[in-house]
Amino acid sequence: MLTTMPPMTTPVHTRPAIRDLGGSLIREVANAGMGRADVLPFWFGESDQSTPQFIRDAAIQSIATGETFYSENLGRPWLRSAIAQYLSRLHGRDIGVQRIGAVASGDAGLMLANQLLLSPGDRVVAVTPLWPNLLEMPRILGAQVERVPLAVRQGRWALDLDRLLAALTPGTRMLIINSPNNPTGWTIDEEGLAAVLAHCRRHGIWILSDDVYERLVYDPGQASAPSFLRHYQPGDRLISVNSCSKAWLMTGWRVGWMVVPESLEADLGKLIEYNFSCIFEPVQRAAATALAQGEAHVARLRAGLVDSRRLLADALRAVPGxxxxxxxxxxxxxxxxxxxxxxxxxxxxxxxxAGLGLAPGAAFGPEGEGWLRWCHAVADGARLLDGVQRLARFVGK
Structure with a gap:
């Protein structure tokens, strides 16, 4: 006769590192306003414009011809080649295909970089405030994160370089740096970049560079933000992660890439297999087309962002306080x-x-408390001004 054991009454939990993760405060605010027609949403980090038609057409054609099968873990050779050629042109350095891995979003690439490098107890330093995913990924793997905050100096976001270098002690496993930075827009200069790279070389510290905004700089004389890739030498402990999401308006496509030392290529391929296996081929076609044909689009987007930031910042500064x-x-x-x-x-x-949807600064860490993030990637400047008017009425109350 079979006997049935009574169910266990002990609560079922995930492991402590997962239970301790913070929920997204941006999502918490957005969930309070999504679906309301009277709310102007500026909380998420994406443009209100759709992906350019020529990029969409590449994916449509790929689906039409039946490219719906598994592909290589690191991406189709033609996509990896397109990424390598694009980066080599942009940075004036030969960046070989053997260092490229195509990944299912920049977010996935950042997590893969953490998986490649971190063990429980490792020490990580991050320049903050910072997109919360970048700070929680090391914690998922049991690493410890020390924060080095940006500050406002002479009316501009700035890095205390001496403080950062002092935090990068021998035995530090990894530095996380995002420039241009989400949420502040701070962008490292060439002098600071060179100092950080030299220091990390000296102490054997890995650099994880989140370069997703590198094309979205406001200086028209710069093709991109200062990049560690331009200074890479064989043996450098550097991983660059990028994405098609921002500069090519492809947030929903979930496609990006990693640039790693050649010695990590095989292990990266293994990790991709165990995380998401490969990227849908029509998405790879779209990404390759964006990189090969998208410079005119990127230029228009950048010009629009310069104008929309100026419009928004000037209007906000007219609001008392x-x-x-x-x-x-x-x-x-x-x-x-x-x-x-x-x-x-x-x-x-x-x-x-006020019917105004913004991201709370606390979402980006304690350094962001008291601040708000407003995404100005908006095609219609009148919507930004409407939002500022709503803020001004709120403040006036």
Missing amino acids: VEVPEAGGAMYVFFRLAGERDSLQLAKRLVSE
Whole structure:
């Protein structure tokens, strides 16, 4: 006779590192306002424009011809070649295909980089405030993160380089740096980049560079932000992660790439197999087309971002009590209201009382508390001005 054991009454949990992860505060605010026609949404980091037609057409043609099968873990050879050629042109260096891995989004690439390098107990240093995913990924793997905050100097976001170098002690496993930075728009200069690279070489510290905004710089004389890839030498411990999401308006496509030392290529391929296996081939066609034919589009997008940031920043500065530091790139204005300390509650109040959807600064770490992030990648400047008017009425109350 079979006997049935009573169910266990002990609660079922995930492992502690997962339970300790913070939920997305941006999503928390957005969930309070999604679906409301009276809310202007500027909370997410994406443009309100659709992917250019020539990129969509490449995917449509690929589907029409039946390219719907598995592909290589690291991406189709023609996509890896397109990435290598694009980067070599952009940075004036020969970046070989053997260092390229195509990945299912920049987000996936960042997680793969963490998986390649980190073990429980490893020490990681990050320049903050920072997109929360970058700070939580090391924690998922049991690493410890030390934060080095940016500051506002002479009305502009700036890095205390001495403080960063002091934090990068021998035994530090990895530095995480995102430039141009989400949420502030801070962009490292060539002098600072050279100092960081030399220091990390000296102490054997890996650099994980999130380069997703590298094309979105406001200086028209720069093709891209200063890049560690331009200074790479064989033996450097450097991983660059990038994505088609921002500069080519492909957020929903989930496609990007990694540049790694040649010695990591085989292990990267293994990790891709065990994470997502490969990228849908029509998406790879779209990405290759974007990189090969998209320069005119990128130029138009950049010009639009310069105009929309200027429009938004000038309008915000006219609102009493608003502080708007200058920045070098990305697609955000990170600002604060005098006297406000709780950015999450402030963002929720702006949704409910003003119909204005912004991201709370606390989502990007304690350094962001009291600040708000406004994505200005908007085609219609009138929507930005409408949002500022709503903010001004809120402040006036």
